[in-house]
Amino acid sequence: MSGETTPSQTVGPYFSIGLGWLNRCDLARGASGGERVTIRGRILDGEGQPVPDACLEIWQADAHGKYAQPENSQEKSPAQGFFGFGRMPTNDRGEFSFTTIKPGSVPGPDDRPQAPHLEISVFMRGLLRRLVTRLYFPNDPANPADHVLNLVPVGRRATLIARPLAEDPHILEWDIRLQGEHETVFFEC
């Protein structure tokens, strides 16, 4: 059997029935070492209204830049206890929050290193396909040369970079804006 990829459909309003059993908001649990960060923010629709029925999924490398997957050809071995997958719903105020370890650099095109980043899928009622975006870390020296960031128009890059809280640099804020002046950059994956 072969054929074309099955079409995507929306998760609808009731996805928590089927997806909630695998919620993971603490990706750092069980990991030893690495820089712990908490990332929090809101998802806002085209009218600036918070989206209370969205779900985020995270996929990321460990602190050494290694993905926890058997097919990963990198010669590094993954950090003990770090899986790199997260899933979290937004709450009634459209807010999400998760804690993780800042990933290391992973190879990109031409084996040039990529700046540390998280891969993010966004699901919600109203989205017929998932949205794909990336979250980058503030003031990382690798950001200016990152291949993917450089594909993004200069004026929109800031939507992909989290902002540290002045009182605690290990708490980062990052909002997802679906539309409007500061619409988040989304990718065709």
Place this chain on the structure above:
Amino acid sequence: MLRYRRPAPGTQPELLHPPYVSSIKRAPTQPLIQLPHTLSETTGPSFSKEVVPPKGFDLTRQHKGEPLGERIVVSGRLVDEDGRPVAHSLVEIWQANAAGRYLHKVDQHDAPLDPNFTGMGQTLTDEEGRYRFVTIRPGAYPWRNHYNAWRPRHIHFSVFGPAFATRLVTQMYFPGDPLLEFDPIYNSVPVESARKRLISIFDWATTTPEIALGFRFDIVLRGRNATPMER
């Protein structure tokens, strides 16, 4: 530099599909930026047997009694576009009960909840990419998208496949459902032949005498490019 082929034009829904009213304020308005496939997109989470509840495949045995409704077996294969089985991949499903009601605080449809039915299931595909669920046929239910709007009977499916790039959430429909013609979510897929692949097939082979009707729903994930790092 794409490890996974992009879907053919018209075989996936557009993000903005005005007949589906919720898409209007939620679909991005800026063009999507083409993401190269790096290790970040070609790897993805794989879930072990320990994570998945052993009886997650049987939605009729999660409570003391049996749920009301028509018992069905839903099974199929998870393959890629080249027909290669996608083995050991997590499949999650969720659905309404036989009366068309979800066990969810937001669902206010005036239809009864079933104390013996939660409507969630999960399993891993086997070596050949096969999966199998036992459940009940979900009911149709009204929604507020437009006047007299009813969703056709459907089961939500979530699959991962081998990579971040292959992640897919979809819905399975039932053959002969008269509501499909009027459903903006089903009809958001432009090409008819692609849309029809969301409809399961009644299947004698998995229909179990005296027990349950069988429906087959094969799920196809993106195929790999011939050259792993093609330019």
